[in-house]
Amino acid sequence: MKNQILKYVDKGFRYDGRGLLDFRSVSVEYGVAPTAEGSARVVIGDTIVLAGVKLSIEAPYPDTPNKGNLMVNAELLPLSSPDFEPGPPGDFANEVARVVDRSIREGKTVDFEKLCITEGEKVWSVAIDVVSVNDAGNILDACALAALAALKDTKFPEVDVKGIVKYDAKTSKSLPLMAEPVLVTISFVNGKVLLDTAFDEEKDVDSRLSIACLADGSICAMQKGGVAPITSEQVLSSVNIAVEKSELLRSKL
Amino acid sequence: MTKSGEKYTKRVDGRGFKDVRPMSAKVGIVKRADGSAMFKIGDTVAYAAVYGPRELHPKFMQDPSTGVLRCSYAMMPFSGHGSRVRPGTSRRAKEISMIMANALMPVLDLKMYANSVVDVFVSLPQTDAGTRCAGICAASMALADAGFEMKDMVAAVSVGVADKTVLADINAHEDCDIGASDIPVAMLPQSGKISLLQLDGVVSKEKLSEALDLAKELCTKISEVQRNALKEKYSSGVSQ
Numbered sequence: 489m490k491n492q493i494l495k496y497v498d499k500g501f502r503y504d505g506r507g508l509l510d511f512r513s514v515s516v517e518y519g520v521a522p523t524a525e526g527s528a529r530v531v532i533g534d535t536i537v538l539a540g541v542k543l544s545i546e547a548p549y550p551d552t553p554n555k556g557n558l559m560v561n562a563e564l565l566p567l568s569s570p571d572f573e574p575g576p577p578g579d580f581a582n583e584v585a586r587v588v589d590r591s592i593r594e595g596k597t598v599d600f601e602k603l604c605i606t607e608g609e610k611v612w613s614v615a616i617d618v619v620s621v622n623d624a625g626n627i628l629d630a631c632a633l634a635a636l637a638a639l640k641d642t643k644f645p646e647v648d649v650k651g652i653v654k655y656d657a658k659t660s661k662s663l664p665l666m667a668e669p670v671l672v673t674i675s676f677v678n679g680k681v682l683l684d685t686a687f688d689e690e691k692d693v694d695s696r697l698s699i700a701c702l703a704d705g706s707i708c709a710m711q712k713g714g715v716a717p718i719t720s721e722q723v724l725s726s727v728n729i730a731v732e733k734s735e736l737l738r739s740k741l
Numbered sequence: 742m743t744k745s746g747e748k749y750t751k752r753v754d755g756r757g758f759k760d761v762r763p764m765s766a767k768v769g770i771v772k773r774a775d776g777s778a779m780f781k782i783g784d785t786v787a788y789a790a791v792y793g794p795r796e797l798h799p800k801f802m803q804d805p806s807t808g809v810l811r812c813s814y815a816m817m818p819f820s821g822h823g824s825r826v827r828p829g830t831s832r833r834a835k836e837i838s839m840i841m842a843n844a845l846m847p848v849l850d851l852k853m854y855a856n857s858v859v860d861v862f863v864s865l866p867q868t869d870a871g872t873r874c875a876g877i878c879a880a881s882m883a884l885a886d887a888g889f890e891m892k893d894m895v896a897a898v899s900v901g902v903a904d905k906t907v908l909a910d911i912n913a914h915e916d917c918d919i920g921a922s923d924i925p926v927a928m929l930p931q932s933g934k935i936s937l938l939q940l941d942g943v944v945s946k947e948k949l950s951e952a953l954d955l956a957k958e959l960c961t962k963i964s965e966v967q968r969n970a971l972k973e974k975y976s977s978g979v980s981q
């Protein structure tokens with residue numbers, strides 16, 4: 489199988505006919521889970537992920553008494569792939585959650601100070617859950633895009649006079665967002681660079697580099713995955729590719 | 742009487758007492774699975790995916806005389822009506838997983854899959870009560886999609902009793918706020934046999950009988966929706 493894929497890659501195209509840097513079709517749909525305060529479905533080729541945002545009022549962390557909280561969790565459901573098993577999150581699910589968390593946090597996506605209700609006592613807590621429905625490859629980029637889309641879709645719920653959240657009544661107030669970090673993962677196969685890998689390509693990827701790109705061309709998070717080492721030239725050229733391709737994903741939001 | 746002590750004379754969503762919420766169903770929603778389906782009833786949506794038969798791990802659970810059906814039920818963390826649902830297993834999810842397997846097993850014959858497991862994963866992105874029933878409906882379709890021989894298509898619905906009125910397909914408002922008795926029922930529509938039955942709340946014998954009659958009627962309707970969804974995928978002659 490690896491030989492087959494490599495044969496095509498050396499010729500500059502993929503087994504499914506795409507060019508090496510082509511994404512499959514990307515679509516974003518908002519408001520797909522009305523029980524969530526914000527939600528989105530991202531479809532990249534056959535890959536489907538959902539993201540939902542739940543808001544709650546909680547105590548702030550002691551070191552950030554005037555800032556809201558953020559939590560990102562990824563559920564790679566056994567429903568979505570024969571390779572995922574039930575039970576606590578595996579290494580990959582953990583990595584997905586951490587990478588998405590860092591791209592949102594480091595990209596200053598949410599104005600956390602505006603989520604403070606009473607300093608030192610009460611702040612809004614943002615919980616983002618990303619869930620895979622069909623893993624046909626490139627779960628990382630899909631999850632990051634879905635998380636961002638769900639944040640954009642989020643509306644605060646009503647809060648009654650006693651300070652209790654009324655989840656069945658949404659206000660028209662959106663989350664205070666300041667940036668849109670978009671994650672693009674570059675995969676290295678036999679010295680060549682691929683984007684948006686399909687799941688059967690991922691088995692043969694030597695290593696990958698996920699890069700969170702901001703609208704102004706800067707980047708706010710990176711993560712190397714896989715065992716094979718990469719050169720600094722590869723890193724820099726990957727950043728160029730990622731920043732350029734992130735525009736395509738951002739245009740789908 | 743209802744929880745608040747008032748009579749329940751009109752349903753909050755304007756339905757008749759014996760009406761189910763609007764339903765839709767689709768087969769083949771998870772391409773990597775061996776079989777999959779979505780079942781929507783009102784605002785409750787269930788996804789189901791089937792993997793297998795495949796080797797059962799841990800090995801000591803293998804049965805040399807037959808394959809094993811294993812169900813796994815989970816609400817997505819953002820799918821609940823109130824605050825976030827913590828992911829991972831709970832006692833509730835564990836119980837529902839078990840009774841789902843019991844509800845589906847009567848239509849399957851796994852004798853030829855010795856030492857193997859058929860995994861059915863059910864996950865709900867949004868809920869408004871009736872989740873185990875929607876899950877069973879989706880799972881049943883997913884098993885058919887995976888190509889298992891089945892004696893019948895299992896259909897399920899939750900019926901309720903509030904203020905002596907029997908209600909079809911109760912929603913979360915009726916379950917939690919009105920305090921209706923909740924009776925989830927799964928049926929094999931062709932024989933009318935019940936493969937799942939639970940009850941939460943006080944119900945008289947007469948009302949239970951009335952509720953079961955209604956459940957039977959509804960399961961026949963639900964079964965049509967399931968079958969039509971399967972036909973939609975397979976009558977075109979194109980698989981996946």
